[in-house]
Amino acid sequence: MNAAAVNVATGHDPVAETAPGDTLLYLEDVTVSFDGFKALNALSLAIAKGEMRTVIGPNGAGKTTMMDVITGKTRPDTGRVQFGDRIDLTRLDEAGVANLGIGRKFQKPTVFENLTVFENLELALKCDRGTFATLLARLDGSARRRIADMLDLIGLGEHRHRPAGALSHGQKQWLEIGMLLLTDPQLLLLDEPVAGMTDIETEQTAALFKELAGSHTLVVVEHDMQFVRELGVRVTVLHEGSVLAEGSLDHVQKDQRVVDVYLGR
Amino acid sequence: MPEADRQSLMTPRGWAAFLAVGFVLIVLIPVANRLVTPGGALHLPEYLVPLIGKYCCYAMLAVAMDLIWGYAGILSLGQGAFFALGGYCMGMYLMRQIGDRGVYKNPVLPDFMVFLNWKELPWYWHGFDMFWFAALMVVVVPGVLAFVLGWLAFRSRVTGVYLSIITQALTFALMLAFFRNNMGFGGNNGLTDFKDLLGFTVQSQPTRVGLLIASAIGLGLAFLLCRWIITSKLGRVCLALRDAESRVRFLGYSPTGAKLFVFVVAAMISGVAGALYVPQVGIINPGEFSPANSIEIAIWVAVGGRGTLAGAILGAFIVNAAKTWLTGAAPEVWLFFLGALFIVVTLFLPHGVVGIVRDWQARRSAARATVLASTRPAEAT
Ligand SMILES: Nc1ncnc2c1ncn2[C@@H]1O[C@H](COP(=O)(O)OP(=O)(O)OP(=O)(O)O)[C@@H](O)[C@H]1O
Ligand SMILES: [Mg+2]
Numbered sequence: 001m002n003a004a005a006v007n008v009a010t011g012h013d014p015v016a017e018t019a020p021g022d023t024l025l026y027l028e029d030v031t032v033s034f035d036g037f038k039a040l041n042a043l044s045l046a047i048a049k050g051e052m053r054t055v056i057g058p059n060g061a062g063k064t065t066m067m068d069v070i071t072g073k074t075r076p077d078t079g080r081v082q083f084g085d086r087i088d089l090t091r092l093d094e095a096g097v098a099n100l101g102i103g104r105k106f107q108k109p110t111v112f113e114n115l116t117v118f119e120n121l122e123l124a125l126k127c128d129r130g131t132f133a134t135l136l137a138r139l140d141g142s143a144r145r146r147i148a149d150m151l152d153l154i155g156l157g158e159h160r161h162r163p164a165g166a167l168s169h170g171q172k173q174w175l176e177i178g179m180l181l182l183t184d185p186q187l188l189l190l191d192e193p194v195a196g197m198t199d200i201e202t203e204q205t206a207a208l209f210k211e212l213a214g215s216h217t218l219v220v221v222e223h224d225m226q227f228v229r230e231l232g233v234r235v236t237v238l239h240e241g242s243v244l245a246e247g248s249l250d251h252v253q254k255d256q257r258v259v260d261v262y263l264g265r
Numbered sequence: 266m267p268e269a270d271r272q273s274l275m276t277p278r279g280w281a282a283f284l285a286v287g288f289v290l291i292v293l294i295p296v297a298n299r300l301v302t303p304g305g306a307l308h309l310p311e312y313l314v315p316l317i318g319k320y321c322c323y324a325m326l327a328v329a330m331d332l333i334w335g336y337a338g339i340l341s342l343g344q345g346a347f348f349a350l351g352g353y354c355m356g357m358y359l360m361r362q363i364g365d366r367g368v369y370k371n372p373v374l375p376d377f378m379v380f381l382n383w384k385e386l387p388w389y390w391h392g393f394d395m396f397w398f399a400a401l402m403v404v405v406v407p408g409v410l411a412f413v414l415g416w417l418a419f420r421s422r423v424t425g426v427y428l429s430i431i432t433q434a435l436t437f438a439l440m441l442a443f444f445r446n447n448m449g450f451g452g453n454n455g456l457t458d459f460k461d462l463l464g465f466t467v468q469s470q471p472t473r474v475g476l477l478i479a480s481a482i483g484l485g486l487a488f489l490l491c492r493w494i495i496t497s498k499l500g501r502v503c504l505a506l507r508d509a510e511s512r513v514r515f516l517g518y519s520p521t522g523a524k525l526f527v528f529v530v531a532a533m534i535s536g537v538a539g540a541l542y543v544p545q546v547g548i549i550n551p552g553e554f555s556p557a558n559s560i561e562i563a564i565w566v567a568v569g570g571r572g573t574l575a576g577a578i579l580g581a582f583i584v585n586a587a588k589t590w591l592t593g594a595a596p597e598v599w600l601f602f603l604g605a606l607f608i609v610v611t612l613f614l615p616h617g618v619v620g621i622v623r624d625w626q627a628r629r630s631a632a633r634a635t636v637l638a639s640t641r642p643a644e645a646t
Contacts, residue, residue: 073511093514094514094515095514095517098515103515106515110512111509112504112505115508119501122501123498123518124516129516129517130522134497134499134502134523135494135498135526137499179516183517
């Protein structure tokens with residue numbers, strides 16, 4: 001099946017023409033400053049379709065700001081943020097970016113605390129997001145099944161009727177990941193997904209991400225080096241808003257500049 | 266609120282309570298007033314009919330307030346403006362119904378316009394001689410205003426206290442505007458001296474009973490509409506907005522759309538409440554736009570229990586009954602009482618009267634459980 005056929009078959013798929021291995025997300029010379037302080041400084045980064053990439057860097061390196069720029073929360077002062085072949089992400093707002101199939105997990109797990117686990121997933125499930133469509137939406141059998149499957153995958157089946165606020169930190173992380181997956185994303189941006197998880201939960205998360213890679217594109221920000229090693233993919237080191245080093249974990253850990261940055265010199 | 270409450274329109278117990286209250290307002294009260302002979306023990310005094318009708322209008326206002334504040338977290342302190350606008354639309358219809366029975370006997374111009382030496386009806390008074398047009402404007406005028414204001418505010422992500430201030434400013438500005446004689450709404454005195462409504466004499470007791478029934482039906486419909494909205498997926502999006510607005514955005518929903526929808530619906534309900542209110546009290550004047558009125562609405566909802574529609578209705582009835590009684594018994598105390606009430610509720614009763622009832626039920630069932638637990642071993646031995 002050629003790329004054009006995919007595009008027709010899926011209606012309006014902005015990135016269908018991007019073949020696996022092509023660049024899906026491209027940041028070029030992105031600069032963001034807050035009152036003169038450059039949180040991102042001429043940052044350039046390319047992520048291929050189906051790739052999983054880990055991003056590390058000391059506190060304040062600009063990792064979260066990078067995600068803010070990609071997801072339309074923060075407008076860059078200069079630079080380009082491109083998704084697929086032609087889409088300029090800097091022109092869209094958060095909802096617009098999300099509806100392109102870009103899902104984001106926040107650094108601090110963010111779920112709807114007063115809604116139940118089930119309702120959290122219900123709201124996340126991909127569907128028409130229009131106001132009137134939402135007003136008239138009813139859960140059909142296939143939607144319920146997808147939610148039930150997701151509850152199994154994230155291990156929260158028995159908690160489905162509990163308010164999400166009553167979950168443990170690790171469980172909230174998983175719920176948020178489950179919510180992201182139900183939006184059918186192309187690109188997943190995960191900001192410190194295993195913070196607060198037990199070792200076993202961390203291992204399970206690594207296994208899940210490895211399974212997702214290939215069919216999804218993942219950008220994982222993490223401080224937990226054990227987890228980064230477990231994922232075993234290309235690592236980008238951010239420092240003071242730009243890329244300091246890139247390569248395998250072993251490679252960047254041998255880099256003297258990276259060592260200096262982490263030891264605070 | 267438990268999940269079950271959010272999925273179906275109402276529980277069987279909820280329906281039972283809904284129908285019982287409806288029966289009292291629509292059947293029992295009219296019967297007790299009209300069919301029981303005056304002087305009988307079961308006779309309902311005449312003055313109570315428009316009073317209860319008025320409370321029903323306030324309760325509609327409270328339901329609308331709860332929809333936006335209790336569920337979507339929008340603390341609008343300008344709901345009184347939508348109420349007053351609906352009231353003015355109805356007042357304009359009632360003024361035009363007077364025809365040549367006014368003091369100046371002008372068949373077209375209301376008295377206050379003749380008094381101001383106006384020669385013809387301002388363009389915006391046209392059409393209000395027709396009931397259907399006035400009824401339409403009762404929802405359209407507040408709805409359009411809410412849409413424009415909401416669109417500007419929500420799109421620029423104005424939330425919290427800033428939104429409260431903007432809405433207060435709106436109602437204050439409208440009050441000043443309506444006070445002006447050249448606005449063409451009767452200035453200071455507003456619109457009054459109504460004669461009839463759809464051919465019925467406004468002041469007659471049967472009409473008042475009819476207006477009470479209409480207000481009770483209006484309240485019931487407003488309740489069902491809001492209940493339908495909050496049990497829809499959009500209702501859960503509203504609750505989610507209160508918890509984590511950014512998460513909602515990043516899931517691809519537009520908070521602007523959801524907020525705008527409930528804000529406009531609430532404004533329309535408030536407009537209808539105002540339209541039902543005006544013929545029962547016989548007057549509408551710029552005082553209805555007073556910022557304090559809008560703040561009072563928030564207090565009713567807080568007292569009854571924010572986030573439950575039944576609580577909002579209860580709060581409107583309780584606070585207004587207290588107001589009726591206190592302003593009669595000791596008028597100078599009322600404002601202090603209202604202030605104190607608000608402080609007590611915010612500090613000690615975050616879930617209002619409904620919260621007290623729920624706590625009490627929970628404690629009673631817990632007590633029953635411990636009684637059961639302590640009697641069982643005794644039986645065993
Ligand atoms: N809205 C803002 N206003 C001002 N400064 C900001 C803002 N957001 C981020 N910063 C600053 O930009 C820098 C980069 O922040 P960012 O949150 O991107 O770091 P990070 O790499 O995610 O760090 P961490 O590992 O602690 O999460 C920090 O110095 C931070 O204080
Ligand atoms: Mg961060």
